[in-house]
Amino acid sequence: MSKLYLFDIEGTTTDINFVHKVLFPYSLEKMEEYVLSHKDLPIVAQALDKVIETTRQEDGKDLVFHEVIEKLKFWIRTDRKHPALKELQGLIWDLGYSRGEFKGHLYPDVLPFFKRIISDNKVIGIYSSGSVHAQKLIFGFSVFGDLTPFISYFFDTKVGMKRDKNSYLNISKETALHPSDIHFFSDIPEELMAAQEAGMKVTHLLREGTKKSEFPGIKSFDEI
Ligand SMILES: [Mg+2]
Secondary structure (H helix, E strand, C coil), X not given: CCCEEEECCECCCECHHHHHHHHHHHHHHHHHXXXXXXXXXXXXHHHHHHHHHHHHHHHCCCCCHHHHHHHHHHHHHCCCCXXXXXXXXXXXXXXXXXXXXXXXXXXXXXXXXXXXXXXXXXXXXXXXXXXXXXXXXXXXXXXXXXXXXXXXXXXXXXHCCCCCHHHHHHHHHHHCCCHHHEEEEECCHHHHHHHHHCCCEEEEECCCCCCCCCCCEECCXXXX
């Protein structure tokens, strides 16, 4: 029996469309207004400096203020995973969730499965390429209310990339659990491969539109 159930978010607990059709467009729409009204906040000022620095390194160009905002919007449209963008998006989503403009999408089988895991005295962890901040918002302001009290661990790419075996070994170290005590769920076969190579048990979530793989697959957590 596994001791830790580790979940990917997009395509596993949550519809990919929530991120691409709700969260990303919201951050695109609000970026300018947010930056203009919060540019003196140290965390925002630092993020803007990082955008300037990256663009200087990559394009040899010094951006002026309004170009920084345009660059951030360009990065949203091209799904760039830059830490400064992730930081600002997290802050913008914070406002959206707390104003009730949207709720974190979760598939209906997620809460019953979480409850079963907890009643079995096992623990729940999340591993997503979205920041820990963004993860806590999805589960904290979810369609089922605040589920963060159910979750013992939140991991993002600070432990490494999701297709890298070492990331899963890092999670094993950080939780002080042997990889074989961890069961990882994802919709992406390459992630399952990396977790399996690290020694974890894996299950492929086959939500609508996901193709089957060599890994054991389920359409819903109700099958477990
Ligand atoms: Mg996924």
